[in-house]
């Protein structure tokens with residue numbers, strides 16, 4: 037292994053000062069679950085790792101603000117978010133989706149900031165955060181900026197982050213209505229998804245006032261399925277509307293094949309997954325009513 041510096045700053049400001057917009061060899065590290073795998077595989081050979089471990093305490097809070105928004109620090113561990121009572125009560129979609137990410141050992145170490153910054157298109161949480169209309173707080177030498185979760189990933193392992201910026205918070209508005217994330221894997225249930233579908237339905241009685249539908253893992257970034265949303269908003273949620281929405285989703289999603297399956301295989305997964313995700317969302321909301 038090529039030698040590298042490992043630095044442990046004690047404040048966000050110090051951490052930011054150790055990053056360099058010009059040097060791709062300098063990388064922040066949070067839980068390290070992805071960084072270590074990339075280093076072992078030889079695809080990442082850093083000259084400097086800036087660990088965010090010591091700033092964790094100030095940037096790992098999970099709290100509900102007075103206006104009802106959930107604010108999650110970038111250094112919050114996936115397991116802490118999954119087990120948080122306020123998250124379970126107000127954002128059941130987050131709890132449900134987190135339970136299926138990797139395994140308990142990874143979730144005990146990995147952070148939400150590290151997770152979304154990694155931008156592997158197969159990650160489970162980015163389509164979920166996009167469907168919840170979350171915003172990402174990004175800190176850098178020029179101050180803080182907010183980006184919609186939907187716009188954060190710009191392609192295969194690409195994000196809007198500059199090399200001298202860090203994800204410091206995730207702001208999630210109240211969950212608008214029933215929601216579910218369906219993860220289709222080709223091996224164990226908690227494996228990386230071949231396709232993921234996140235659905236949030238804002239209801240007005242029996243009417244769908246607004247549908248938020250995203251797919252992940254089969255596209256190079258979380259992708260909003262506009263036509264599928266519009267079918268659900270116009271036709272409702274009966275079986276034929278669900279089938280029509282799934283058909284629209286398959287027609288519009290720029291699905292790509294990979295090691296988890298070909299593009300035609302993923303089309304079939306999407307056709308099946310979207311109605312199942314809608315049914316799961318409705319079932320969960322009935323059981324909590």
Ligand SMILES: Cc1cc2nc3c(=O)[nH]c(=O)nc-3n(C[C@H](O)[C@H](O)[C@H](O)COP(=O)(O)OP(=O)(O)OC[C@H]3O[C@@H](n4cnc5c(N)ncnc54)[C@H](O)[C@@H]3O)c2cc1C
Nearest residue numbers: 066067068069070071138147149150151153159160202203
């Ligand atoms: C065995 C295993 C199975 C897995 N299975 C799944 C799965 O089924 N579904 C799934 O979604 N994920 C899965 N993962 C991936 C896992 O979710 C990620 O590895 C994890 O979320 C990354 O978080 P981290 O804190 O460890 O990030 P790190 O490894 O520390 O960092 C990841 C990337 O983000 C950058 N980074 C870290 N923190 C920040 C920050 N605050 N601001 C800006 N950039 C930052 C790093 O430079 C690096 O590029 C799996 C991982 C493992 C090891």
